[in-house]
Amino acid sequence: MYRKVCTIILALIVGLVSVDNAVYFARAYYLHLLPMFAFCVLAWAMLRDERTPELAPVLWSLLGIGAACVSLELTFQVYKHHPFDENGFVTLLSVCQLALICFVCFHLWRERKGDNPLRIKDPATIWLIISLGFAFLAVDEKALLHEGLDRSLHKVLHLHATGWTSRLDDMLIGLYGLAALVVLWFYFAEIKRYRRCFSLLRLGFVVLFLSVAADMASNRPDFFHWLLGPGAGDMAYSIVGGLEEVLKITSEALFLGAFHSAVLDRRTQSAAKPDSSVPA
Secondary structure, three states, X not given: OHHHHHHHHHHHHHHHHHHHOHHHHHHHOOOOHHHHHHHHHHHHHHOOOOOOOOHXXXXXXXXXXXXXXXXXXXXXXXXXXXXXOOOOHHHHHHHHHHXXXXXXXXXXXXXXXXXXXXXXXXXXXXXXXXXXXXXXXXXXXXXXXXXXXXXXXHHHOOOOOOOOHHHHHHHHHHHHXXXXXXXXXXXXXXXXXXXXXXXXXXHHHHHHHHHHHHHHHOOOOHHHHHHHOHHHHHHHHHHHHHHHHHHHHHHHHHHHHHXXXXXXXXXXXXXXXHHHOOOO
16 A cells, blocks of 8 residues: 555646646657656555565666656757756656655664554654755655755845855755765664665765765856866766766665665564574
């Protein structure tokens, strides 16, 4: 029942965003529905209690789906001004990846908690915290909450837009990442139980902070104009702006792979427990 509800939610996200952006998505003949259908099928498989796919096929599938969405935006020029608009295929994939991370971690929390009451000091609680955090990030990605906060700060504090203040929303994403590291540190004993999860999380955070750096650099062309001049600077500005989106969905894929590996390893550990209690 749980995976049915989660898959339906993902399908609804794809459908509603596609309807909302129908005029633009029609320029690509709605071909984005193919990789997004593949994503929903993958989500269905990942949320199974049995015969769950291994880590490598999941990661390769996520990278393939991401490459397909990026290729569609670049090939069909869905938006007039530049690819990777906030309402494009890559953003849709990002929202779905963040939502699926939420579902996977909530499922893992239910398995780890069992019948025990909810306690903040319980090591299993980290999975609930991660689930809620990524639920917020999915909403933020679609509703652009961090950008709205940026505009509100400018208005309330009567700030004039400058090269630094215009990058406040990008800095907020970096602060999200730092806050996540602090929370993970408090529950480090739980995370280190899953070796593959810990390794992928480290790589995911590296890619995330590279994405934040690229986002800050490409917020305005002024940095690249100063560094390279107007001509080459405009080209670098466009390339780094696209690179930021690619890095973002890559970091999300790594996080999703990390938490999926935790599910796999947890089930392996649970299956091995009865044998470990048998005397030699």
